[in-house]
Amino acid sequence: MIEVKNLQKQFGKHHVLKGIDFTINSGEIYGFLGQNGAGKTTTMNILTGLTSYREGDIMIDGLPLQGNIEKLQKIIGYLPEDPQFYPYMKGIEYLEYIGKISGYSREAIDKRNQELLHLVNLTEASTRKIGGYSRGMRQRLGLAVSVYNHPKILFLDEPSSALDPQGRRELLDIILGLKDENTTIFLSTHILSDVEKICDRIAILHEGTIHLEENLETLQEQYLQPVYEIQWEGNCTALKEPLLQQPWVDKININHNHMTLYVHDRKKAQGQLLEVLSGFSLPIISLSLKRSSLEDIFVKVVNGK
Amino acid sequence: MKNFSAYFKKEFLENLRTYRLLILVVAYILFGLMEPIMYRMLPMILESEGFDPAMMGMMDTSQQGLLRSYMANLSQIGLIVVTLTVMGTLAQELQRKYWILPRSKGGNATALVLSKFLLYGTGLVIATLLGFMVNNFYGRVLFEYTGLDLPGVLQGGLLFALYFIFLLSLLFFLISIIQKGIPSVLLTLFVSFLVFPLLNNFNALQNFLPYGLIEESAKFFFDWSSLGPVLGSTLVLTALCLFGTIRRIKTMEIL
16 A cells, blocks of 8 residues: 655755655554654655655555655545644634535535534534634644545544543544544554554654564564563562572562562463462462563664663 | 635635735725825925925925825835735745645645735735725815826726736745745845836836836826836746746645
């Protein structure tokens, strides 16, 4: 659906993108992560035809972007990070304006406006001037604009950054709904918990190159820390020495009845840990394998650890 | 043209809500009204201040003199009002990135620029003609002028408006380059107040400078056929400015 090869972009002497490659499959939600200034927005602007690029090949829906921008804009939706609207226009007037630019008929515009206002929960505010909207309301109106033309591919740049928790949850539901309709979604966000909830694959852009691109589940599996947290019913200090005898145990930290057990071979530990622990007379309250959050993975990748 | 009606309707709505064109029309009419009143009251003011009212004799108080004085004010204060009022329409579009969302939906720069130009150009012609008519009518009422008829006044007004339309295209072009309103306005004023009067001293250029429209419009009785070079060059320069504006916006990098 989207294929990017060796994409490069330079602003003056600053190389923002130093040759990035990625492929996004049809109907996939692709999380695009990176620090501020990493080049996420530049990548989006290039893919939506709003910015030129120095070198590279971009194929969208089987067509090269170069020379087909107008054609491709018909199947693309884009929500910028901070969408700007004419403040003197009312929400419904703006949607009507977008409908006309998109080439819709009068009847189709009326129908689509009502659908979208309902979708983004702005029906009541639609007759108010946009200048009086909150940032969250503008973000929701921007989302309505971005999906106006039933896009096959949707680019969302920090779509939930201005939303309250309720608004964020609703936005994620809308995005998942669009995925059900087989819309391909390219999502850039700083809110990693959102990425964990909805993305199929992620890429981490750092210093102009993609440092990591992986399926989210595989990624968590790869970065799963081989550390077990064990809660005992009483003081477990005496258990440290016998456990350290196990060849797969690396290190043990004990704090009264709480034990953190570091292993260097998770597979062996998985097979033998329960058997070893059951040999002790002290009862166990809980045992868990610590999972890396996307935030941990992001920090590791960005810091090169 | 694709998108044009959507953009034009948007521009029309913008003017209804921001009153830009209304401000222009009101300013032109006020200038038109003030001029005859000032001419009427000046002898009394001079007398009350202890000056000799005969000093009025130094001023051209004929019907054409009154119109020329009005034109002089319009070409100075009026131009400042016009450029400051109109600059926001394109500068905000680019600076505040209002045009990004419509562009991502296939909106085009040609429709964006031409709809603005058409609306403000038409507004300028209407405001200028109304101002000239008000000035002439009030002059006739206060001074009981006869002689210069309405078609002559309107022809003068039309040439005057054409010069302002050229400056409008120049302002658009400068905004597309600088992307800021005030510096573009200052450059436009610099061209009209300093560059054109200077270039007008060169005989070879006189017939081709849009500035010549101001001089021609002050004659009120003119031969349209003799205006060919200045009208042609103004048209070409206006078209070039608009083409440059559209081209610049089309190739503008969104950061």
